[in-house]
Amino acid sequence: MRTAVRSRLGVVAAVVLALAVSACGGADEPGPFGSGTPHGLDVPGTASAENPNGAGSQGGSGAPAPGDAAAAAARWGLEPLRAAPPAPAVKPVKADPAAPPVVKRIPTDQKIVFVTIDDGAEKDPKFVEMMRDLKVPFTMFLNDTYVRQDPGYFRKLQELGNSVQNHTLDHPNMVKLGPDAQKREICGNSDRIEAEYGTRPYLFRPPFGNYNSTTVQAAGGCGVGAIILWREAMQIGDMQYVDADKTLKPGDVILAHFRGPSDLKGKTMTQMMANLLRKIQAQGFAVARLEDYV
Ligand SMILES: [Zn+2]
Structure with a gap:
C-alpha cells in the first residue's frame, strides 16, 4: 500500500496550485475542491475504502462507548464518536526524510479519519477543556x-497526547520562496518546536497546501518524514469535501484551524469543533491518531 502514497517529486511542481488559498485563509471562503482531487498523490489504492460498511468495523472494533465517554460527549451537546480501532502494528505510511511521501489520505479500509488543526491564532481555554473531556x-x-x-497554551494540548508538528515559521507561500528561504522556514520552525515542546516535528504541512519539489527536499533536510495535506477542510458549520458526494472516506485527513469568533462569524472554536465532530459522528467514523499511521 505504501506505493500509493510515495512521493512523486516529478509531478509536485505541476500540481501545487489546486490547493491554494483555502487553507488558513478566511473561515468560510469557497474551497478549491470543486473539481475533485487534483492529482495522484491521494492514495487511490484503497479500493476497499469504498466499502460502505467499513469492512465490518461496525460490529467488531466499534465497541459501545463507555458511559463516561457518553457523558463527556453529552456535556458538549454531542453523541459519542465510535471508538477508534487499535493502532496498527505496522504504520501504513512510512515516514522517510530521504523521500517524504505526500499524504492526504491514509490507506485503510476502516472508518477512521484524522483531525489536524493549523496555525494557532486562537487560544481558547474552553477548547483545552473540551479536548480534555472528549479525548x-x-x-x-x-x-x-x-x-x-x-x-x-499548546503545551496543555500536547500534554493530552497530541503532537505539535511543523507549519513553517511565518506561514509564507512556499512556492514563492527559494531553497534557502524554504529551508529557513521549515528548519527554523522545527528548531523552535523542538526547543519549546521537546520533540522535533517529523510531519510538515505547507501553508495553503502549496509546495514544490524544493519544499519536499527542504522538509526532508529538516528531518521531516512526511508531508501531510488534507481531503476535507472544516469551515464553521460544515466541511468542504473533496468528493462530489460530500462524504468522508476511510483514512481522510481533515483540516481545521485554531480560529475564534472574529474568523468564525461569531462562533467559537469549541462550536466549530462540535460541528466537526457531529459531522464525523453522523457519518459513522471514528477519529484515529495520525501519528499511529504515519
Ligand atoms: Zn495555515
Whole structure:
C-alpha cells in the first residue's frame, strides 16, 4: 500500500496550485475542491475504502462507548464518536526524510479519519477543556508566529497526547520562496518546536497546501518524514469535501484551524469543533491518531 502514497517529486511542481488559498485563509471562503482531487498523490489504492460498511468495523472494533465517554460527549451537546480501532502494528505510511511521501489520505479500509488543526491564532481555554473531556486525538500544525504568543497554551494540548508538528515559521507561500528561504522556514520552525515542546516535528504541512519539489527536499533536510495535506477542510458549520458526494472516506485527513469568533462569524472554536465532530459522528467514523499511521 505504501506505493500509493510515495512521493512523486516529478509531478509536485505541476500540481501545487489546486490547493491554494483555502487553507488558513478566511473561515468560510469557497474551497478549491470543486473539481475533485487534483492529482495522484491521494492514495487511490484503497479500493476497499469504498466499502460502505467499513469492512465490518461496525460490529467488531466499534465497541459501545463507555458511559463516561457518553457523558463527556453529552456535556458538549454531542453523541459519542465510535471508538477508534487499535493502532496498527505496522504504520501504513512510512515516514522517510530521504523521500517524504505526500499524504492526504491514509490507506485503510476502516472508518477512521484524522483531525489536524493549523496555525494557532486562537487560544481558547474552553477548547483545552473540551479536548480534555472528549479525548479526541488531533495533530497540531503550528507556526512560530502564533506559538511564541503563548507556547504554554499548546503545551496543555500536547500534554493530552497530541503532537505539535511543523507549519513553517511565518506561514509564507512556499512556492514563492527559494531553497534557502524554504529551508529557513521549515528548519527554523522545527528548531523552535523542538526547543519549546521537546520533540522535533517529523510531519510538515505547507501553508495553503502549496509546495514544490524544493519544499519536499527542504522538509526532508529538516528531518521531516512526511508531508501531510488534507481531503476535507472544516469551515464553521460544515466541511468542504473533496468528493462530489460530500462524504468522508476511510483514512481522510481533515483540516481545521485554531480560529475564534472574529474568523468564525461569531462562533467559537469549541462550536466549530462540535460541528466537526457531529459531522464525523453522523457519518459513522471514528477519529484515529495520525501519528499511529504515519
Ligand atoms: Zn495555515
